[in-house]
Amino acid sequence: MFRSFAILLCSTIIGLAQVQPKQSAISIDPPISGESYLAIEKAYTIFKKHLKNPDLRKYDIVILRIDNQLTVGFENKNRPDGVKGNPGPLPEFEVVLSKATNELISWNFVR
Secondary structure, eight states, rough: OOHHHHHHHHHHHOOOTTOOOOOSSSOOOOOOOHHHHHHHHHHHHHHHHSSSSOOOOOOOOEEEETTEEEEEEEEEEOOOOTTTTTTTOEEEEEEEETTTOOEEEEEEOOO
């Protein structure tokens, strides 16, 4: 069951910041830590370039660690449980950064 859950997390970031995986290459940060703040700040800068003035009060920010990458997801707070992709008109966004250098690897809107 955990493996299918981990695969789901890899394919689509979901808002389960409280779940801690068992001894895996994947781990989810607590809501905001000092290390996470820099990644969130960098990802938000990229998000602002592609969507003018996004209102962060409407988003959950989720950080997913996979090997040497950090994925920062901006998800709709009103997303129904168990839904894959973007369920509504509020654009969702994710940014992939290098864990070591905090450099941009990729970004995309969630569909």
